[in-house]
Amino acid sequence: MFCCLAVALHRDQGQGMSICRNMRRISANIGLVCLATVGCLFVLELVIRAWHVVPVNDYRPIFNRSASYQMQPHSSMVEVQPEFATTIAINGAGFRDKEFSMAKRRGWTRIALIGDSFTFGTGVSQTERASDYLERILLEDGLNCEVYNFGIPDTETLVHVAVLRDTILAYEPDYVLLMLYIGNDVVDNMKVAGGRGKAYGPPGSVGYALIDQIRMRSQLYQFVLMRMAAIPPLQQWYNEIKTTRRWGEVGEQMEIFSRSSEHDEGLWEGTFDALRQFVSVAEAHNVHSVVVLVPARLQYDTKLWEKLLRAQNLDGKAFRLTQPNDVLSKFVSETLHAEVLDPLAEFQEAQSQGAEVYYPINGHLTSGGHQILARHIAKYFQGRLARSLE
Secondary structure, X not given: OHHHHHHHHHHHHHHHHHHHHHHHHHXXXXXXXXXHHHHHHHHHHHHHHHHOOOOOOOOHHHEOOOOOOOEOOOOEEEEEEOOEEEEEEOOOOOOOOOOOOOOOXXXXXXXXXXXXXXXXXXXXXXXXXXXXXXXXXXXXXXOOEEEEEOOOOOOOHHHHHHHHHHOHHXXXXXXXXXXXXXXXXXXXXXXXXXXXXXXXXXXXXXXXXXXXXXXXXXXXXXXXXXXHHOOHHHHHHHHHHHHOOOOHHHHHHHHXXXXXXXXXXXXXXXXXHHHHHHHHHHHHOOOEEEEEEEOOHHHHOHHHHHHHHHHOOOOHHHEOOOHHHHHHHHHHHHHOOOXXXXXXXXXXXXXXXXXXXXXXXXXXXXXXXHHHHHHHHHXXXXXXXXXXXX
């Protein structure tokens, strides 16, 4: 009996050791697979970076290193993205537009637009931007107007003040329009002014932070997502994934939409100060200054906004989508006594009717979005300039 027991125990020990060896072997194999996978991903990352296959807003081919806030005169490039391929041609003054003339035509009104990539026209041809549509509308109405575009991608409002002072004034504009993009300009201005950090950011978990770093830094990650999102049936899916996470620009918009930040001086003061300077410089040279509030997609794509609230389990009552417009409009009109234009209602109407006013992947305005901007601005000039002709 004892012999049988010993044999059984020996057999069990042998099976246990065999199981342990198998587990170690499986673990080792899993480790090798993971290591090989990481290695392959690393190699793919290097290949993608070496071949520059990720379509990004890379304007280095036309960037002018010898002058601040200008492109290389007479340079050109083709920007390729999953949703568009556009030719960008730079004029002799270093901006994306027709050639500028220093001499003004007698009896003509000169209008200058300054802003970031939404003014520059990322994603659309030169003739499909708000500035070009605006000029055509006014000319068709019999108003002798010429519109110059001084848009510069990836710039803040203080840069626009510098461009107004150092470049635009030399062309003697009658009106200068500051195109203030609600999507990120307020928070960017806060950062430039040395303000506090964002109230809304990714949750503090290590896993979430790791994914966020991969999303921001990995071109392989961007390549896979953007190639998938380039497939028409997946574009809306990508848009929802991108804008239902509190990452980057979405997080910044959540902050300025939060009701609790309405009276947060640290959040708004950078923009207020830049606007003061802009209006002051224009007034000092007898130029009419107008601030145009370019809406963010979450403000007019209400379905996307509702999905964001559900995805993040947020109370919609804690936010007000028109809050930045109200705060900025009040400051510009009541404190600076300047004109402010807000086309948000037109964007909301167009979006509700199914119009394509922005690119789901890239996020910039389509030709339709630029037309809405132009028509809203045109109404202001149609009334004002028509009265001056009477």
